[in-house]
Amino acid sequence: MRTRSSLGRGGDAGHASASESHLETLKNRVRREDRERNTKNKFIRWLEDVHFKYNITSGLYMLDPWERFAFNLVALLVFLLVAFSAYRQMVFIWNFFTP
Numbered sequence: 001m002r003t004r005s006s007l008g009r010g011g012d013a014g015h016a017s018a019s020e021s022h023l024e025t026l027k028n029r030v031r032r033e034d035r036e037r038n039t040k041n042k043f044i045r046w047l048e049d050v051h052f053k054y055n056i057t058s059g060l061y062m063l064d065p066w067e068r069f070a071f072n073l074v075a076l077l078v079f080l081l082v083a084f085s086a087y088r089q090m091v092f093i094w095n096f097f098t099p
Helices: 004-008 013-058 064-095
Strands: none
Touching: none
């Protein structure tokens, strides 16, 4: 029977190196998956943090879900209208000053 101690002392060295290389491959795969998972988790945690700060700053945390949805919908529409108006104004100014 092979044990860790016998492998460390040189018992069946050929089989040990093959299993060790396979083990290293698996460890590297797990590390890579952990890094990817950690990156995704960090981004998700950052989004949750921004959402929480938005709710606290604007006072939305004390509203019902349907009221929060209505407020966010109105805020989004106002933002889109302001962005669209700014774009139209920039196009108008650009066309005015270019021959």
